[in-house]
Amino acid sequence: MTTTSNTNDESLRQEVKAWLAENWTQDISKELLNEQIYWEVSAARKNWLKKVVEARWAVPSWPEEWHGRAIANEQASIIEREFAKVRAPGAGQDRNNLWANTLLAQGQQGLKEKLIGPLLRSEVNMCLLYSEPGAGSDLAGIRTRADKQGDHYLVNGQKVWTSGAATAEYGMLVARTNWDVPKHQGISFFFCPMKQSGIEVRPLKQITNESHFNEVFITDATVPAENILGAPGMGWQVLNMALAYERSSMGEGARGPRSGVKQTNKEEPLINLAREASRLDEPHLRQQIAQAIAYKKLNALNTARAKADLSQGTSSSIMSLGKLAMSRILHEEGRLRTEILGAESLLEGADHPRAEDANFLSLNAYFTSIGGGTDQVQRNIIGERVLGLPKEPEVDKTIAFRDVRTS
Amino acid sequence: MNTLSSEERNALKDSVSKLMSDASTEAEVRRVMETAQGFDSDLWRALSEMGVIGLITDEKFGGSGVGPMELEAVMEETGAALLCSPLLASGVIAAELLQALGDETLNADLMPRVATGETIASAVITGDKGCWTESGVDISATAFEGGWQLEGRGNYVLHAQNADVLIVIANTESGLAAYTVDPSDDAVQIEALPTLDRTLRIASVRFSGAGAKQINATRPVWEAVSQALNLALVALAGEQAGGAKKVLDFTVEYAKTRIQFGRQIGSFQAIKHMAADLLVETESAISAARHAASSLADPSSHTHEAISLAAFACADAFVRTAADGVQMHGGIAFTWEHPAHLYLKRARANAQLFGSSDFHRENYLKALGG
Ligand SMILES: Cc1cc2nc3c(=O)[nH]c(=O)nc-3n(C[C@H](O)[C@H](O)[C@H](O)COP(=O)(O)OP(=O)(O)OC[C@H]3O[C@@H](n4cnc5c(N)ncnc54)[C@H](O)[C@@H]3O)c2cc1C
Numbered sequence: 055m056t057t058t059s060n061t062n063d064e065s066l067r068q069e070v071k072a073w074l075a076e077n078w079t080q081d082i083s084k085e086l087l088n089e090q091i092y093w094e095v096s097a098a099r100k101n102w103l104k105k106v107v108e109a110r111w112a113v114p115s116w117p118e119e120w121h122g123r124a125i126a127n128e129q130a131s132i133i134e135r136e137f138a139k140v141r142a143p144g145a146g147q148d149r150n151n152l153w154a155n156t157l158l159a160q161g162q163q164g165l166k167e168k169l170i171g172p173l174l175r176s177e178v179n180m181c182l183l184y185s186e187p188g189a190g191s192d193l194a195g196i197r198t199r200a201d202k203q204g205d206h207y208l209v210n211g212q213k214v215w216t217s218g219a220a221t222a223e224y225g226m227l228v229a230r231t232n233w234d235v236p237k238h239q240g241i242s243f244f245f246c247p248m249k250q251s252g253i254e255v256r257p258l259k260q261i262t263n264e265s266h267f268n269e270v271f272i273t274d275a276t277v278p279a280e281n282i283l284g285a286p287g288m289g290w291q292v293l294n295m296a297l298a299y300e301r302s303s304m305g306e307g308a309r310g311p312r313s314g315v316k317q318t319n320k321e322e323p324l325i326n327l328a329r330e331a332s333r334l335d336e337p338h339l340r341q342q343i344a345q346a347i348a349y350k351k352l353n354a355l356n357t358a359r360a361k362a363d364l365s366q367g368t369s370s371s372i373m374s375l376g377k378l379a380m381s382r383i384l385h386e387e388g389r390l391r392t393e394i395l396g397a398e399s400l401l402e403g404a405d406h407p408r409a410e411d412a413n414f415l416s417l418n419a420y421f422t423s424i425g426g427g428t429d430q431v432q433r434n435i436i437g438e439r440v441l442g443l444p445k446e447p448e449v450d451k452t453i454a455f456r457d458v459r460t461s
Numbered sequence: 462m463n464t465l466s467s468e469e470r471n472a473l474k475d476s477v478s479k480l481m482s483d484a485s486t487e488a489e490v491r492r493v494m495e496t497a498q499g500f501d502s503d504l505w506r507a508l509s510e511m512g513v514i515g516l517i518t519d520e521k522f523g524g525s526g527v528g529p530m531e532l533e534a535v536m537e538e539t540g541a542a543l544l545c546s547p548l549l550a551s552g553v554i555a556a557e558l559l560q561a562l563g564d565e566t567l568n569a570d571l572m573p574r575v576a577t578g579e580t581i582a583s584a585v586i587t588g589d590k591g592c593w594t595e596s597g598v599d600i601s602a603t604a605f606e607g608g609w610q611l612e613g614r615g616n617y618v619l620h621a622q623n624a625d626v627l628i629v630i631a632n633t634e635s636g637l638a639a640y641t642v643d644p645s646d647d648a649v650q651i652e653a654l655p656t657l658d659r660t661l662r663i664a665s666v667r668f669s670g671a672g673a674k675q676i677n678a679t680r681p682v683w684e685a686v687s688q689a690l691n692l693a694l695v696a697l698a699g700e701q702a703g704g705a706k707k708v709l710d711f712t713v714e715y716a717k718t719r720i721q722f723g724r725q726i727g728s729f730q731a732i733k734h735m736a737a738d739l740l741v742e743t744e745s746a747i748s749a750a751r752h753a754a755s756s757l758a759d760p761s762s763h764t765h766e767a768i769s770l771a772a773f774a775c776a777d778a779f780v781r782t783a784a785d786g787v788q789m790h791g792g793i794a795f796t797w798e799h800p801a802h803l804y805l806k807r808a809r810a811n812a813q814l815f816g817s818s819d820f821h822r823e824n825y826l827k828a829l830g831g
Contacts, residue, residue, distance in 0.1 A: 190791050192721035215792045259797035261787075261805070267795075338819065385784075397591025397617050397813050400663060403655040413657045416809070417802070420787055420795050428791060430731040450723035459723045 063132055066125075070136040073109055078142045087141060088316075094221065095176040099143070103175045106144035111137070112174050113148040120158060120170055122148070131361060149361075150306070152299040153180045156226065157245070160283035160292045165245060169224070181222035182300075183213045183246060183270060184293070188460050190215075191431045193228070194237040194290060195450075195458065198272060200229035200244065202279065202286075207231075209246065209275045215425070219255045219268040222248045227277070228293055230455065231286050237455045241289035243296075245281040252276065262417045297427065298373075304426050305376020306357055308384055312414050313407035322347055324387065327408065328394050339394060346386050353379040371440040378432045381423040388416030463526050464758060474534045480507055481542035487800050490660060493545045497653075498623060499662040500546040505578050514552040515576030517692065519560060522572035529695045533754035536699030537747070541707035543803055545660045547581050549696055550619035555582035555628050557692045561685035562639050564677040571626065571641075583624035585615035585642075585666050586686060593690060593816045595637065595683050600668060602631040602638055602675075609640060609675055611668035619814075621664035622653040629673060630686060637682040640673035648672070658810035660803065691764065694772045694815055695757050698750035701775035701811050705743045705782040708804045712736065712786040719791075726789075735789055739782045746771075746778035769825035773818035779808040 085098050106112050107121050115130040116122025130148060137145035147154060154173040157166060172178045189195035198211025209229055219225065225246045232240030248255075252275030257265040284292040317326055324343045328334040353376060360372040391412035392399045401409040423429045437443045450458045465473065484504045493501050508514050517532055518524025525531075532553065539548065556575050559568055559582070574580035588599025600613035611631055621627065627642040627649070644651060648671035653664045678685060713736055716727030726732050753771035756762035783805040787794040794801035812818060 185792065188720075190721065191726075192723075195721070215795075261795055261797060261802035263797070392809065392813075393817060393819065396817050397587075400617065400656050400658070400661070400810055400813050401654055402657045406655070409657070413809075417805075423788060424791055424795060429788070430729070433731065446729075448722055460720055 063129060066129055067132050067136060070111065070133050073111070074136060074140055074142060077105055077109075078140055083140070083142065086143065095179075100176055102142075103144045106142075107171065107174045111145050113151075113154070115148045116158065120166070121174060147174055150299070150303045152296060152303065153226065155299055156283065156292065156296045159295065160243070161245070162280050162282070164280050169245070178224060179218060179222045181216050181218045181225045181248070183216055183219075183225035183227040185215045186212060187214050191428060193293065194241065195460070196228055196230060196241065198227075198229045199233075200227075200231050200242060200277065202231070205279050207242075207244065207277045207279060207282075209244075209252070209272050209277055211272050213270040213272065215258075215267050216255075216270045217267045217425070219248065219270050220257060224248060225270070226283075226296060228289050231289075233456050234454050235287070236452050237450060237458060238290045239287055240455055241293070242286050243283045243289035243292040244277045245283065246275065246277045247281075250275055261420075262414060300426050301377045301432070302373050304422055305353070305373070305378075305380050308380060308422050309418060310415075311411035313404070313410045315407040315411075324390060324394070327391060330408070331394050331396075331398075333394055339390075342390055342393070346383070346390050349379065349383045349386060353383060374432075374436050374440050377422065377426065378429055378436065381419065381429050381432075384415065384419035384422050388412060388419050392416060463520075464528050465531055470531055470534050473531060474538055476511060477513060477535050477538040478541075480504075480511060481538055481544060485539070485542040485544045487543075487803075490543045490545060490803065494659040499620075499660070500623070504544075505546060508546065508548065509578040514548060514578040515556075516552065517560075518552075518556050518572055518576040522560075522568055522576060524556075524572070524576040529692060529754040529757040530751070532692070532696050533699035533750055536696045537703030537706070537750070540700030540703030543660055543704070543807055547583070547620040547623055547662070549693060549700075550583050551575060551581045551624075552578070553696045554619070554689050554693045555584045558584050558628055558639075558685060558689035559676075561680070561688040562676050562682070563679035563685075567641065567676055580625045581620060581623050582626045582628055583618055583621045584689065585618050585621065585627055585629040586690075587617060588614055589616045591617050591813075593820070598630050598632055598637065600629060600631040602633045602640060602673060605672075609673040611640065611642065611671045611673050613668055615666040615668075617654075617663050617814075618666050620662045621651050621666050622662060624651075627666065628676070629668070630682060631673075637686075639676040639678055639682050639685070641676060642668070642671055642673045646671045656810065658806040660807055661810050690815060691757060691768050694768050694821075695750070695754045697811055697814060698746070698753055698768075698771040698775040701779040701808070702743070702746040702750040704804055704807060704811075705739075705746050705775075705779040708779075708782045708786045708801070709736070709739050709743045711800070712739070712782075712789050715790055732789055735785055739785055742778040742781055746775040749774040763828065766825065766828040769821045769828055772816070772821035773825070776808075776812040776818050776821075780805075780812050783808040 082102060086102060089096055110121060110123050111133055113121055114123040114125050114133050115127050117124050134146040154170055157169060169178060184193055186196050186198060188197060200207040200209045225248050227244045227246035228241055230240050231242040252273050254271040256269045258267055258269060259265050260267060317323060324346055328339055328343060333339055356372050357376055395408055395412055399409050399412050402413055403410060438445050484507060512525045513535055515524030516527055516535065520526040559572055575582050587593055587597040590597050600611055600615060602609045602611050611629060624644050627644050629640045629642050631638055631640060642649060648669045650667040651664050656663060716732050716736060717725055719726045749771040753767040756764050756767035787801045787805060790801055793799050
């Protein structure tokens with residue numbers, strides 16, 4: 055590292071700090087940090103993001119043309135760290151904004167101009183139109199079709215488990231554009247407008263008693279040809295890039311408790327819960343609590359190391375581990391909260407927030423262990439792509455998709 | 462106690478199984494679990510006619526007078542079908558507690574009605590701590606105008622909201638005592654509690670000077686409570702083993718039919734190995750539950766050891782099978798429409814009803830001399 059870059063780093067750090075000191079005021083931070091919003095973005099939050107984007111803190115490693123500063127990843131992470139210190143949202147989107155990153159890398163100029171800004175400011179709601187009843191783990195087995203007709207594509211088929219489809223303005227859609235080639239080669243990737251008559255969204259009730267995911271029935275929906283990302287038939291490559299962004303963000307965090315009751319001190323939640331339940335002195339619980347917190351800490355350390363690797367320009371295999379690690383963390387935390395509460399965990403509802411949280415976390419842990427690719431599939435990916443172990447033979451990899459066997 | 466031959470026991474198990482497949486279908490369970498009462502009166506009557514409610518009640522009080530092995534066998538079937546009913550609350554715990562307390566006059570009057578299911582009895586034992594030792598009792602009784610008055614709160618009481626009579630364990634100046642209380646007394650406040658497992662009905666019961674009749678116990682009261690809890694744990698173990706087996710069955714079936722990557726998902730070793738592990742869990746649970754039942758039926762055996770073992774082995778097996786079952790299904794099992802979550806929630810509830818697995822593991826070690 056040279057002295058110049060050190061000076062540059064330091065002045066950048068001071069610049070962010072000063073900006074945050076001026077803009078991340080008590081009022082704003084209080085409002086945003088107390089929000090319990092997961093599926094909708096509040097006006098206050100949009101306002102804040104707008105400021106962050108204008109000040110070019112959101113995607114500093116991106117080109118200036120796209121709200122960036124064209125600086126190295128290493129420097130961009132300085133900005134992210136300063137934001138993290140004061141818990142201000144909006145930075146680091148060049149790493150973790152799935153939608154904007156995919157669009158920037160693969161989209162056409164017109165679509166980028168239209169949507170990159172709004173995506174960074176969370177002004178458009180998005181969803182992922184990937185999974186189908188017959189194609190979950192085997193995403194390349196999708197049967198939704200997109201047929202080119204002049205300046206647009208006509209789309210027909212059915213998607214399922216689509217989180218957030220009811221409020222989305224666009225869905226990142228994978229559809230088959232060629233049926234005569236093997237399954238990975240005939241897929242294309244689109245930004246599909248959701249608010250049109252050809253798209254019907256039916257909510258599905260989840261085991262958590264919420265309805266955030268949906269079935270999406272697509273009948274003669276139209277997608278402008280310029281909304282394709284990557285070349286026709288190259289959708290699998292675009293998809294893999296998007297999936298990597300999704301999985302890495304799932305490895306860094308997940309939705310917390312939903313009771314809305316805030317812990318007042320900064321203690322580790324499991325320690326706090328055991329203390330409240332007067333069980334913090336039980337040796338077998340202490341051991342398990344230590345282990346559960348350690349899983350979290352170790353994953354955070356892995357992620358930090360992966361980020362450092364990334365900013366030095368090498369891609370990191372550690373990144374692939376985060377989602378699997380997070381799945382274990384969440385299931386374990388749910389289990390342990392249940393164990394600490396004992397009989398109280400039988401209960402649910404607003405009058406029993408501790409039980410509500412333990413149960414919700416236990417159930418919602420499947421969001422991470424199934425959603426975005428199951429733990430089993432994630433292990434296959436780590437084994438094959440990271441460790442270089444031989445691939446399982448795939449019976450349908452080389453035959454034309456028309457001839458593939460289904461459920 | 463009459464112990465049935467294994468053919469007779471199997472015949473009983475089969476007829477319960479038949480009743481469950483007719484009247485405790487998934488659709489019925491879903492309907493009934495959303496009702497306030499939480500059980501279906503017609504099915505309750507059918508269980509009565511089959512002798513299931515009075516299964517362990519002595520013949521002299523109108524029951525079938527059979528033992529833990531028959532009860533366990535029946536519970537495997539009701540557990541597999543997620544039966545919603547006060548069977549465990551009234552037909553098992555309350556009935557066995559009454560029998561164990563041994564007040565012949567009371568029993569001659571009350572037990573025949575409990576055995577037919579016409580009267581639902583519910584036992585109030587633990588308080589807010591939800592702990593199943595003597596120290597968990599949080600109600601006190603004081604003598605008042607020739608009778609007794611109760612103060613305090615019982616919690617996690619099975620089907621208290623449906624009870625016609627409460628059997629209450631309370632502290633007195635001279636140790637634990639047992640009482641009957643009329644739940645419609647103004648000084649008794651029963652609050653139905655919202656539960657994650659909607660097939661369950663529990664309530665908290667507050668006594669504010671409620672009038673109570675003392676039960677003339679013929680032995681130390683906690684001894685009688687322990688006897689009732691032992692039988693309840695055997696019944697629950699059977700329910701858990703049956704539930705686990707059912708989840709494994711439908712999960713394996715799905716793994717044979719669901720195709721991804723051009724193959725049945727059961728052909729992937731990740732799925733195959735999970736299924737094999739769950740079979741070990743499930744079969745162990747069945748063995749543990751049946752072993753606990755037979756040792757409770759045989760006074761010369763190591764009853765405490767067997768019951769504690771079954772209590773945690775079956776609880777853990779059911780939770781794990783139901784939890785892994787969801788994972789093995791993928792997204793479909795994250796939906797309310799799919800039955801997997803009903804079993805997962807039942808499993809999680811069962812694992813806490815009469816003490817956690819930790820509590821039972823501790824008791825197991827103690828029974829082994831450790
Ligand atoms: C809460 C939630 C939210 C979701 N949100 C979205 C969304 O917004 N958009 C979207 O498109 N999808 C979404 N999904 C779908 C999710 O991506 C799929 O559920 C997931 O990829 C698994 O697919 P499947 O459900 O079809 O299960 P299947 O693929 O049928 O898998 C069934 C079982 O087989 C196993 N299996 C399959 N293939 C293999 C293999 N090769 N090796 C070993 N084991 C294997 C799986 O691990 C699983 O245990 C969501 C799912 C959940 C649970």
